[in-house]
Amino acid sequence: MEQKLELDHKKVELARETAGNIADQLHSWISDYTTTTIERAAARLLGIDGVDDAGVPLANIMVEKLQQAGRLESGLVPWLACAIKARDESPQKVAEGLSRGEFKVTDIPQASEETNREIADKLALEAATEIRSTRGKREQMMQVAAKPNKPLLYVIVATGSVYEDAVQARAAALQGADVVAVIRHTGQSLLDYVPYGPTTEGFGGTYATQENFRIVREALDEAGKETGRYIQLVNYASGLCMPEISVMGAVERLDMMLNDAMYGILFRDINMMRTFIDQHFSRMINAYAGILINTGEDNYLTTADAYEKGYTVVASQFINEQLALRSGLVEEQIGLGHAFEINPDMEDGLLMEIAQAQLSRDLFPRSPLKYMPPTKHITGDIFKTYLVNGMFNLVSVLTGQEIQLLGMPTEAIHTPYISDRYLSIANGQYIFNNARHLGEEIILKENGKIQARAAYLLDQACDMLQEIEKIGLESALEEGYFGDIKRPVKGGKGGDGVIKKDESYYNPFIDLFMNGSLSS
Amino acid sequence: MDVDYSQVKPYGDTLNDGAVQVSFTLPVPPGDEAKEAARQVALKMGLETPAVTEMADLKAGFSFFVVYGHCKHTVDYSAIKIPKREQEVMSFQEINDFVKDKLGRKVVVVAACTGSDAHTVGIDAIVNMKGYAGEYGLERYSEIEAYNLGSQVPNADLLAKAVELNADAVLVSQVVTQKNIHLENLTQLVELAEAEGLRDNVLLICGGPRITQELAIELGYDAGFGPGTLPNHVASYIVSELARRENIKE
Numbered sequence: 019m020e021q022k023l024e025l026d027h028k029k030v031e032l033a034r035e036t037a038g039n040i041a042d043q044l045h046s047w048i049s050d051y052t053t054t055t056i057e058r059a060a061a062r063l064l065g066i067d068g069v070d071d072a073g074v075p076l077a078n079i080m081v082e083k084l085q086q087a088g089r090l091e092s093g094l095v096p097w098l099a100c101a102i103k104a105r106d107e108s109p110q111k112v113a114e115g116l117s118r119g120e121f122k123v124t125d126i127p128q129a130s131e132e133t134n135r136e137i138a139d140k141l142a143l144e145a146a147t148e149i150r151s152t153r154g155k156r157e158q159m160m161q162v163a164a165k166p167n168k169p170l171l172y173v174i175v176a177t178g179s180v181y182e183d184a185v186q187a188r189a190a191a192l193q194g195a196d197v198v199a200v201i202r203h204t205g206q207s208l209l210d211y212v213p214y215g216p217t218t219e220g221f222g223g224t225y226a227t228q229e230n231f232r233i234v235r236e237a238l239d240e241a242g243k244e245t246g247r248y249i250q251l252v253n254y255a256s257g258l259c260m261p262e263i264s265v266m267g268a269v270e271r272l273d274m275m276l277n278d279a280m281y282g283i284l285f286r287d288i289n290m291m292r293t294f295i296d297q298h299f300s301r302m303i304n305a306y307a308g309i310l311i312n313t314g315e316d317n318y319l320t321t322a323d324a325y326e327k328g329y330t331v332v333a334s335q336f337i338n339e340q341l342a343l344r345s346g347l348v349e350e351q352i353g354l355g356h357a358f359e360i361n362p363d364m365e366d367g368l369l370m371e372i373a374q375a376q377l378s379r380d381l382f383p384r385s386p387l388k389y390m391p392p393t394k395h396i397t398g399d400i401f402k403t404y405l406v407n408g409m410f411n412l413v414s415v416l417t418g419q420e421i422q423l424l425g426m427p428t429e430a431i432h433t434p435y436i437s438d439r440y441l442s443i444a445n446g447q448y449i450f451n452n453a454r455h456l457g458e459e460i461i462l463k464e465n466g467k468i469q470a471r472a473a474y475l476l477d478q479a480c481d482m483l484q485e486i487e488k489i490g491l492e493s494a495l496e497e498g499y500f501g502d503i504k505r506p507v508k509g510g511k512g513g514d515g516v517i518k519k520d521e522s523y524y525n526p527f528i529d530l531f532m533n534g535s536l537s538s
Numbered sequence: 539m540d541v542d543y544s545q546v547k548p549y550g551d552t553l554n555d556g557a558v559q560v561s562f563t564l565p566v567p568p569g570d571e572a573k574e575a576a577r578q579v580a581l582k583m584g585l586e587t588p589a590v591t592e593m594a595d596l597k598a599g600f601s602f603f604v605v606y607g608h609c610k611h612t613v614d615y616s617a618i619k620i621p622k623r624e625q626e627v628m629s630f631q632e633i634n635d636f637v638k639d640k641l642g643r644k645v646v647v648v649a650a651c652t653g654s655d656a657h658t659v660g661i662d663a664i665v666n667m668k669g670y671a672g673e674y675g676l677e678r679y680s681e682i683e684a685y686n687l688g689s690q691v692p693n694a695d696l697l698a699k700a701v702e703l704n705a706d707a708v709l710v711s712q713v714v715t716q717k718n719i720h721l722e723n724l725t726q727l728v729e730l731a732e733a734e735g736l737r738d739n740v741l742l743i744c745g746g747p748r749i750t751q752e753l754a755i756e757l758g759y760d761a762g763f764g765p766g767t768l769p770n771h772v773a774s775y776i777v778s779e780l781a782r783r784e785n786i787k788e
Contacts, residue, residue, distance in 0.1 A: 189596055189597050192598055204657070207656065285656075286656070322668070430765070431747070437596065437602045440594065502666065502668055
């Protein structure tokens with residue numbers, strides 16, 4: 019792709035290299051730790067599902083009991099392998115028996131490491147094969163489906179009832195949406211477990227549950243069949259259960275996951291170590307399952323000023339990219355995010371938006387960039403909002419964005435009605451079609467306002483990355499570098515779920531997901 | 539123009555023409571019958587001579603309509619009375635000076651998004667140092683001690699913090715309004731405050747995109763702030779109201 023901004027290549031390399039160093043600093047300790055949700059994810063991968071009479075997931079019960087018995091330092095897998103052998107039962111049966119109190123963690127005799135690995139590796143390989151076959155199914159379905167135009171039309175549904183979500187998702191798909199995200203219940207990010215079963219009454223969305231994933235997947239597959247297209251399904255692998263939600267998504271063939279490396283720390287006040295450890299394993303699962311991730315840089319500009327702090331988005335994109343690459347994701351799977359949030363009253367604000375959007379494009383040429391609609395300056399004036407969203411759509415098609423989260427005319431009023439979504443899709447379709455090749459026809463003026471703004475953003479991002487490299491990302495987050503939000507290293511929720519691994523720790527999925535096979 | 543304020547109706551291009559536009563969706567497939575159904579809906583809304591100017595296929599058995607018509611109803615504008623806050627809006631500097639001169643102590647404000655609401659954009663705009671649209675947030679005021687507890691704070695925790703800090707004012711922001719969850723949550727906060735005997739000791743203030751002064755009063759709050767509110771609007775209210783309650787003459 020033609021580079022429109024005439025960026026200083028040395029600067030770009032420097033930024034990428036610096037972000038790489040920042041990611042390496044984190045990775046100097048990330049693999050020394052596991053977390054309760056990573057171990058629960060391993061349990062789920064090995065087939066443990068369901069809840070007890072009180073609605074507590076069996077994966078949580080097992081991990082809690084192991085933690086109380088001081089066994090989590092070696093991971094869940096070795097103990098589970100011992101239990102499978104000792105009781106001659108499936109993982110699910112072991113989990114059920116343990117939850118009913120039929121036996122205790124300490125009742126299971128230790129087996130040799132080789133025996134454990136043999137049992138665990140066999141089950142892990144089966145699970146991995148299953149995920150690969152789901153991935154294969156997606157690839158095959160996409161192959162035969164009509165190729166969608168870019169930017170993809172991405173809409174959200176958020177009724178609070180999964181059955182109503184399925185109706186709305188299907189309607190959106192039939193209206194032309196390429197991607198449907200089911201908005202998650204606002205409270206879920208802080209739950210240290212994954213709810214079970216279908217959600218019929220949620221606020222601001224439904225829970226991310228495996229059953230909810232399945233229901234909407236089915237609705238979208240039907241709509242896809244009717245229209246000869248493949249409709250992508252999105253949910254949120256974020257909060258306190260990032261890896262577990264990734265597992266569910268891998269099983270139920272979700273296509274995209276909101277999966278940011280720092281979002282939980284900044285916007286949900288989740289413990290820093292917990293998030294960095296969780297995002298790594300969560301992203302490994304997404305990588306292996308062929309799921310495309312969306313990062314959350316757009317959010318910074320809802321709490322910080324989009325014009326003054328535009329460079330923080332760029333810096334974060336570099337960091338998110340480097341962390342994602344270290345979890346096995348390829349560039350084509352890293353849907354870096356950014357947002358259209360400059361105050362619409364600002365003179366030449368559109369030029370500044372074009373600069374920021376084009377900069378993202380030029381810096382990350384292979385990333386399926388996800389562009390987010392204006393929200394911060396949107397009021398109840400639906401007519402103005404519709405126009406602002408049209409400008410956003412124009413910037414998107416002009417600068418080659420790939421995933422367009424469509425702005426809703428009723429943003430700041432209510433979660434979208436069916437007609438709001440229709441009008442947004444019509445807006446996107448009209449502008450994307452009408453201006454399809456505009457970007458190819460336009461050359462940006464040398465050292466003009468747009469090029470100058472982009473160069474300035476890159477400079478600032480570079481400086482910021484170099485500062486972060488010096489003090490470390492943890493300190494940068496403490497000092498409020500991103501989104502003007504300060505988070506203490508030891509603060510936040512979920513810190514008690516971080517566990518230092520000992521030498522006997524074993525989790526076959528790390529090898530499987532990172533290397534495609536087991537090393538031993 | 540000779541408007542009769544006791545009988546006001548919408549205006550298009552001629553006084554009392556009642557011209558309005560509405561748009562809505564019906565759960566029926568598009569077609570002549572659907573168009574007629576939309577026209578009848580408009581008639582029942584009180585629109586005379588409705589014209590369906592657009593019918594769009596939303597698929598999956600839904601149709602979308604744009605309708606123009608002439609509203610037959612009138613309202614008595616002259617009889618409307620809306621409760622309003624009457625104090626003047628002061629500037630950042632004026633507010634700090636006012637607190638120093640009239641109150642002679644720091645004003646303590648505790649703020650949060652309570653319940654399941656995770657959207658801090660409103661509370662951050664009012665409280666955080668940076669503020670919004672060029673107006674500094676409450677944290678920046680030298681004479682105000684502001685605490686932003688963030689999102690998803692249980693109502694009980696917000697009140698506990700208010701007691702601990704001996705707060706003068708409690709700000710609660712509600713952005714998510716789906717199925718009126720904000721009303722339930724706001725009501726619960728008032729009830730809790732009353733049950734704990736705190737209600738009369740603090741100014742209870744709510745804010746959010748769907749909050750009005752009228753709604754706030756109805757729910758039992760001292761004040762409510764809607765879209766377009768800036769930090770100094772809230773601060774002006776708090777300090778003036780505190781002065782009023784402490785019987786300090788301006």
